[in-house]
Amino acid sequence: MERILEFVNFIRIQCTGPMKTLEKHITLNLREANVNIRPAKTNGLWCHILIPVTLTLYCCFDNVSTLYKITTCISIGLLFHSILFILFLSTSSLFLKETVYSGCVASGFVSAMLMYVLLQRDLWFSLTVSIMSMWLYTKLLRVFLVKLDKTFTVGEAMVTAQTVVLFFIMSVIKFFFEMKTDDKELEFIGVIVYTILSTVGLIVTALYFLSDSHRTLDTLVYILVAAVIYAVNVLYYTLGAKGFIQIFSYVLLERDRYRLLMFWLVLVSLAVCALLVRTRLAVKASTVTRKTFHVLASMVFLSGIIYDVHLMNLAAGIGLGVIVLVEALRKSGIQPISEALESVFMVYSDEKDIGVLAMTPLYLYVGLAFPLLVVPARAGNEPELLSGVLAIGVGDTAASWFGSRFGFNKWQDSNRTMEGTTFNILSQIGTVYALQLFELLNSENALTRTIFAATVSGLVEAWTDQVDNLLLPLVTMIAFQFTWIVL
Structure with missing residues (x-):
């Protein structure tokens, strides 16, 4: 050894x-x-x-x-x-x-x-x-x-x-x-997602150019109403008069999607409750505590990718807009909204969130969602779609928890432990094995490919001092791609 x-x-x-x-x-x-x-x-x-x-x-x-x-x-x-x-x-x-x-x-x-x-x-x-x-x-x-x-x-x-x-x-x-693509469902999802993100972009732009005297709740209401009108008109123009009925039917009625939505709603509720309780106690969250949100977010993406990847694409796009909007409101200076969001941020921020913007939560979300945008639609691509979940939701979380409790041997020039890295790799492999065992993942050579990809991402996580949430999913996707060449 x-x-x-x-x-x-x-x-x-x-x-x-x-x-x-x-x-x-x-x-x-x-x-x-x-x-x-x-x-x-x-x-x-x-x-x-x-x-x-x-x-x-x-x-x-x-x-x-x-x-x-x-x-x-x-x-x-x-x-x-x-x-x-x-x-x-x-x-x-x-x-x-x-x-x-x-x-x-x-x-x-x-x-x-x-x-x-x-x-x-x-x-x-x-x-x-x-x-x-x-x-x-x-x-x-x-x-x-x-x-x-x-x-x-x-x-x-x-x-x-x-x-x-x-x-x-x-x-x-x-x-x-x-x-346009041949996939009409993805075209439909793309219209909704781009409408949401462009609407959020307009809101953020308006908040940025507001003068100090206009940073009030009344002004915010006017901006939000104008944004809603814009979004409704864009959707009406692109999807037609029956577009809103299509959206409702697609999200709630088709393929029993309401069950998956209810599961996501439970996870989101748990996350919000944890935020409120911790903020009220005003106790600074530890690294392991923050990883709880990694687990909850990963469960959302894992369930979505396994059971309904198209709905996951839609939810990921909308969720990105929500996160960007929340950060914009935190920095907007509109009280009491900014103050409330800042208090939550102060409790859950880590040592890397010392800049002007809170990038760690955004990195986490983008890291989980990025494979959905990048990985082409083909049979056997499920492990690559799960790159973010495996790298930061499972591996990074496992390394943080296990390394903080049982890690003693640190890597050279790093504060990460060899024990944490080992558990990082094993946890990713174990997750894929469990998914195969319960017949939730049927990709060819998934376990063999995961062994290589998990080892690469685990070692990069141990050595890099860059933000894990941003880089590890990309590293894992590249590692998975190289396994296609070999296997």
């Missing part, structure tokens, strides 16, 4: 060694530019490869839609953009003050050429979409790093900015260029 640990540590040192000099220069330049990133041992420079690699692998080995391929091409451009960003940031702090730089245009040409040559899209379409994506990515990176003090590391800012840009561009292309 000691020989294995020595070998693992040797590989780790060899892989991370060349990055240390780059990390040092970037840290110095960030300090010189008075940029306060989230305190961490490293800047997480490796994180920017995760989303492009995930999308590219699926694009190469699965039958995906044209929109998926376009999104993948843009993500490759963002990958080149991120590499140039890291290199320039390592040379000078003045780089952060530039509005646009040549790397932005060069990265745009990479995406444009991929779309033009490989996908045979119109040249002007390819150039417009690519340059707009790179420009937006540049803007977001600077806002995340410069304006939002102590909220992101460099790597976390890149992953978050990539996610926002790709989702936004995908939404714009989908609606303005009518790229």
Whole structure:
């Protein structure tokens, strides 16, 4: 066992060694530019490869839609953009003050050429979409790093900015260029989700631009009423006069979905009760206590993915809108709503939530939901859809609980224990085995694939100082994809 640990540590040192000099220069330049990133041992420079690699692998080995391929091409451009960003940031702090730089245009040409040559899209379409994506990515990176003090590391800012840009561009292309899929049910769900998220976006924008004198409950009511009117009109225009009846029938009447909804309602009620009780006691929640919400959220996604993945897609989109809206209200300064939400945040925030925004709850939700958006619809993809549940709902929670109680041997340069990592891996494997035992998961080679994916995500969880909720689902998805190549 000691020989294995020595070998693992040797590989780790060899892989991370060349990055240390780059990390040092970037840290110095960030300090010189008075940029306060989230305190961490490293800047997480490796994180920017995760989303492009995930999308590219699926694009190469699965039958995906044209929109998926376009999104993948843009993500490759963002990958080149991120590499140039890291290199320039390592040379000078003045780089952060530039509005646009040549790397932005060069990265745009990479995406444009991929779309033009490989996908045979119109040249002007390819150039417009690519340059707009790179420009937006540049803007977001600077806002995340410069304006939002102590909220992101460099790597976390890149992953978050990539996610926002790709989702936004995908939404714009989908609606303005009518790229529909053959799955009518997913089209129906997409209309509802995009309507909800665009409505939330308008509310957040309105709250951001409110003057201090207008930050009142009356103004909030006017904004919410206007948002509801907008959503109703969009749904009426896109779904027709019977659209609302369709939504009601789809959610409550088809396939006995009310049973699954009742189960979710019980879980949500338990979470709300726990929040209220803990807030009233004003006792700071421990790490293990916070993991309770990981379990409850994971049970929602696990049940949805196993029993009704389409309804889970709809619920995930609506839930994302709710979480973003709650955070916007917390920061809005509208009393007593902001004060009440802030009191809950102070009780349940962890050591990583020291920035302007509370990103940990959002990371948890996005980490659980992201596979639903990224993993193509095909037989045998259930383990990949469960990547977030396994990595952070099961593995990370198990590692935290077991490691805090029975862990004594820590990994080198880490506060994580070997015992916790071992239990992390075993808990993921045990979950998949239990699902197979009760015939809830019938994917081919699911257990073998999970052994590899769980080992990879468990080791990354033990060594990284970046936010687990954001990165581990992506790492797990990539690991699952590599098992398809081998098996």
